[in-house]
Structures are given as structure tokens and as C-alpha cells.
Amino acid sequence: MSVGSDIADIRKEFTILHQRVRGNDLVYFDNAATTQKPDVVISSIVEYYQQYNSNVHRGAHYMANLATGRMEEARQTIQSFVNAVATEEIIFTQGTTDGINLVAQAWGNVFLNEGDEILIAASEHHANIVPWQLLCQRTKAVLRIIPLNEDCSWVEDYGSLLTNKTKLVAVGWVSNATGVVHPVKEMIQKAHAVGAKVLIDAAQAVSHFPIDVQDLNCDWLVFSGHKIFGPTGIGVLYGKSALLNAMDVYRAGGEMIDKVSFSGTTFNQLPFKFEAGTPHIEGIIAMAEGIRWWNNLGWDLINQIEKSQQQWMSEVILNFPEMRWIGIHPNRVALYSFVHETIHPSDIGSLLDQQGIAIRTGHHCTQPLWDSLGLNGSARASLTVYNSEDEVGVFSKALRRSIKMMV
């Protein structure tokens, strides 16, 4: 079945996609960096400011009630999106990075001791490396790294790195640099067997397949709204409530308190314990709108489109044997990192940009990964549900033209 007309319909909902860039129709293949927003998401922000802008949870008036209701509705939308047991397990953060830092501070500072081990993979994003390095400096815990196979998947015996010293496993589900999907469910089972907690970085996974935190049985899971058709500056930390309750407070201020006096302060219950200050109200509402929009498309269509895109892109891969395509592993998403033998990735990026095509070049915030591959980075094309077969064709032609200009 052809998905062409479905994609054409989806594209109609994105005003931003219908523009000319440097004289060419825009081809936006930088979706792993951030997805574009459908018009309904943008409208929800305008509506909030035009119709019911108010501070939440404390106002004594009609609009405050409306805003609070919409924000808590958003929490329910996210709860069912990840299949959490309760809304109190959904903490609004600034994004994936913020969620990881929250856990590193509020859990790590309290529960980690000298000699304890944290396990991450060589493919992690810097946001899932540096907070743990700093935590190790504070607590004298030790960071252990899962090495990668040549196709950028985890080595088969990654489980042997789990010991009774392992207190935390923090791993990315899908690599933002390679597109490889990692076996996190198996990892969670193995980690729990040695008594370790597991945090899943779902930043890149969230727009590719359904997430079920109960089925995964992860302890925490983090993602960002802007990678799933929502605004920037807003994200989600899911955590099991017993664990969130046991954690220390993170940022202090309004909303997160129960009672404040100069002899001492007690803290609010979940989820508000971790949401100090006035939240990013319109971001929360618009993120939920984006997820509802995504839910309405349905996973059947989404998966069908991604499968077609992967077929179109495999032809491109075959047409460019002079490129090294990174992470060609059977279990991957429509994200393609590639390196030419003699041409620098930034040159490819510049010439594609001249032809209206947006990709990303560089190390993609995964420098240790590139060190392990002996490379300085790559060019990366990442597709999502609105990218058409025509666009893949335009990309392929423009890539050929760019290479011809430089070799």
C-alpha cells in the first residue's frame, strides 16, 4: 500500500514545510534535532495566551481554573501515552537533559556511594554522559561503558558489565547519532537482577515506536516535547512513584513546598515536589496537543510510513557506495549518519543547504562514539512522518551534485 497520499495529507498540517529555501522547496531532514510543529500545536499556544493565560494551581478565578485544568489534562495525556500507573509519576521538566540532571542530583547524590558503578553505552548523547561524570566526581562512584560492535549496536555480552556494584544503568534507547535501536527491555531485566536502577533516555525513541513504561519496567524514562511535535523547553521525566518519593528535592521554590517557616520547610507531594516555580504552562499544554495529534495518526500509519522511508533510503544507500553509512544494523529508525572518504561532513551540509535541504553535520553531541569509530563526526539525515518519497529523491540528487562539485 502506498503511503504517498497519507504523507501529502500530513504535510498540509505543517505551514512551515511549505516554503522556499534559497530558491528551492524546503526539504527538512533534521527531525532528530527537532521536529516541526503541526498547526494545531501552534494554535494551542496562541489560544492559551489569547483566552486563558493564568498562573496554575493557585489562582482564585475562572481562567486560573481553566489553565490548571488544561495543564493537569496534559499530564493525563502523557500518562496514558507512556502507560504510567499514575499521573503523579509524570514530572514536567525542561527536556531530556533536565530530566537526567534531576535524577543525577535528587537520586544520585543520596543513593550513590564510593565504589558504586554507573553503566552507560559508548553511543550515549553528552546529556547522558556528563551528568553521570559529575555525579561520579561528587560521590567517587565509577562510570562503566558498554562498548559497541562495528554496526554500532551494543556488544552481545553487555550483561557481563553488570555486577553487584552496579547501582544505575542509564542508556539511550535509540542513538541520535546512528539510529540504532538498543535492547533496553532486556537490559532492564538484567540490571534489575543485580539490583540496579535503570534510566531510559527515550529522546529519540519517542517518535518511532510506542512506549510502555510498565511493560519495560524501567525506573525512570525521559524525553523532550520538541522531538515529538511539541515546543522546545518542555519535557517529561517518568519515574516510579516509590522511587520519586524516596528521592531528594531538586530545585526549591514555589509550588514544590507544603509549608514554609523559618524553623523549617516541608515539601509538597508528587508530582509537584519536583516542579518548583511557575511551570512552562503553554509548553505543557502544547506538548500534550502534539502527542494527541500523534496519537490520532496512529502507530499503524506511522510505522508504515517509516518502513516505506527506510526502503526509499536503502536505495540511496546503494547509490552511494563511496559513503560510509554508520550503524547499518537491522534494528534501526529512519535516521542516517554518513561519512565520505575525502569530503568533510560540513561541506556536504553546506552544499545541501544551498539546495534547500536541512540536515545536521558534526559530532551530534556524541564525541566518545566518534572517537571509538575513529571519525570526527558525520552528516546526518533524519526523517519523520511528513517526509515524502519525492524529498528522498531530491536529497539523493542534491547529494550526488554536491559530491561531484567537491571530488
Add this chain to the structure above:
Amino acid sequence: MSIASKQQEIVQEFAMFPTWMEKYEYIIELGKDLDTMEELAKTEDHLIKGCQSRVWLTAQKREDGTFHFAADSDAIITKGIVALVVRVFEGERGEDIVPAPLDFLKEIGLMENLSPSRSNGLAAMIKQIKTYALIMQ
């Protein structure tokens, strides 16, 4: 030829190419034509910070007080842009290099056309040339 007239010459050259793809083709040619630097000179000390691609730059002050610059990059477009900047400053005196505005980059529209990472890198390179011109006695 003065720094200002060399810049004017470059602006005229770029005006011959109507599209940016052609301008880039020209930049790539300039990059290919620029002498490659000796591998030995490509040291950490000569690396310009702030570029996505690697750019090496060395400066030499001749007996007569004029400067000689050598530069290289692992990215060909960067190397072409580097060649333009080096051409403007090559053979000039420190007191002329330090205050010189680089208007040609704006006039040919290069600054607006570059990605943020590339224009940051270009700014870092110009700053390094001027620093050499200022401190080398």
C-alpha cells in the same frame, strides 16, 4: 595592492557568478588551489578553535615587516574561504592588518550564507590573523 583594493577585487570576482551554487563552486576551486600546509605544521598550537572543521593557521613576519600566512583545512569549502581571507592579508604590514575591516565578506553575502558554526569559525580565524599581526614583533 592595498587590503581595500584586494577586497574590491574579490567582490567583483564573486559578482560574476549569479547563483550561490556557482559561488560555492568558485570557493571550492580556491580551496583546491590553496597550497597545502606541511603536515608537521598542523599542530594543536596552530589550530583555530571554534570551527566545526579543523583550520590551521601559521604566520611569519618577514624582514621587511610584511606578513606571510599559511593555512589549511580538512574541509574544502572552509579552505576556500580561508584562501580568500589569506589573500587579503598576505604581504601586508601588521599596522595595516590590525584595523582593517573585512567588508568583502558582507558585500558578497557570505556571512549571511554561512551556517552559524562556519561563520563563528571564520570570525575566530580573522581574530587569530589580527592577533598574530598585533603580537609578532
